[in-house]
Amino acid sequence: MVGRTAPSPLDDRARSVAERLHARSRRQLLPAVLPMAAHAVRSRWRTGSWDSTQTPEGKEWLADKLVALDPEKAALCYLLCRALRAKRVVEVGTSYGVSTIYLAAAVRDTLAEDGGEGVVIGTEHEPAKVAAARAHLDEAGLGRFAEVREGDLRETLRDLAGPVDFVLVDIWIPMALPALELLTPALRPGALVVCDNVVAGRSEYAGYLDLVRRPGGPFRSVTLAAGGGLEVSLKTGP
Numbered sequence: 001m002v003g004r005t006a007p008s009p010l011d012d013r014a015r016s017v018a019e020r021l022h023a024r025s026r027r028q029l030l031p032a033v034l035p036m037a038a039h040a041v042r043s044r045w046r047t048g049s050w051d052s053t054q055t056p057e058g059k060e061w062l063a064d065k066l067v068a069l070d071p072e073k074a075a076l077c078y079l080l081c082r083a084l085r086a087k088r089v090v091e092v093g094t095s096y097g098v099s100t101i102y103l104a105a106a107v108r109d110t111l112a113e114d115g116g117e118g119v120v121i122g123t124e125h126e127p128a129k130v131a132a133a134r135a136h137l138d139e140a141g142l143g144r145f146a147e148v149r150e151g152d153l154r155e156t157l158r159d160l161a162g163p164v165d166f167v168l169v170d171i172w173i174p175m176a177l178p179a180l181e182l183l184t185p186a187l188r189p190g191a192l193v194v195c196d197n198v199v200a201g202r203s204e205y206a207g208y209l210d211l212v213r214r215p216g217g218p219f220r221s222v223t224l225a226a227g228g229g230l231e232v233s234l235k236t237g238p
Contacts (some may be wrong), residue, residue, distance in 0.1 A: 001066030061125035081106035086165035093171025094122035097133030104142040162186035170175035199229025
C-alpha cells in the first residue's frame with residue numbers, strides 16, 4: 001500500500017535519529033499552543049509585534065524547544081542539495097540538529113558520488129542546543145560532515161568563505177535578514193536559499209522578503225504556501 005507521504009530519503013541510521021527528534025518536536029508542539037498564544041498576545045501588547053521571540057520572556061521559553069523543520073520540508077532540502085550537488089551548505093538556526101541531519105546526509109551522499117570535500121556549517125546561539133546537535137549528528141553517523149558554530153551568527157558567519165551552494169534559514173525572525181545579508185557575497189550563482197514560515201510570519205519577514213523578491217536584485221524567488229510557507233530563492237548574479 002502506498003503511504004500518505006513519500007518515504008524519508010535518509011539512510012536507516014540517520015532516519016532513526018531524525019524520526020525520534022521529529023516525534024519529540026510534535027509532542028512539544030500541542031501542549032505549547034496555548035502558551036505560545038499567550039506569549040504572542042503579551043508580545044503584541046509590549047512590542048507591537050506578534051512575534052513573541054522578540055521579548056526576553058519569549059526567548060527564555062523557547063530555549064529548550066526543538067521547533068524542528070517539518071519532515072517533508074527537511075526532505076525537500078535534502079533533495080534540493082542533492083540536485084545542486086551541494087558540497088558547501090550553511091544552516092542558519094541549527095537548534096537540536098534535526099534539519100542538519102538531512103543537510104549533512106545530502107553532502108555525504110554527494111561526496112560519495114563526486115568526491116572532494118564538503119561540509120554543513122550550522123550556527124546556534126544556545127550552548128545546550130549546540131551540544132545536543134553535535135551529539136545527534138554523531139549518533140546519526142554524520143558528525144564529520146557538519147560543523148556547528150556556537151554564538152551570535154553575526155560573528156559565527158562573518159567573513160564566511162565561499163562558494164556556498166545552499167542555505168537553510170530557520171531562525172529567530174529578526175536574524176533572518178542580517179544572516180542573508182552576511183551570506184549573499186559568499187553564495188555562488190545558482191545557489192539556493194530556503195527560508196521557513198514566510199507566509200505565517202510575512203509581516204515580520206518583510207525586510208527579508210523585500211531583498212529576495214526585489215526586481216533587479218540578486219535573487220529570483222518563489223513562495224510555497226503550505227505549512228506556514230517556504231521561500232525558495234535562487235542567487236542569479238554576483
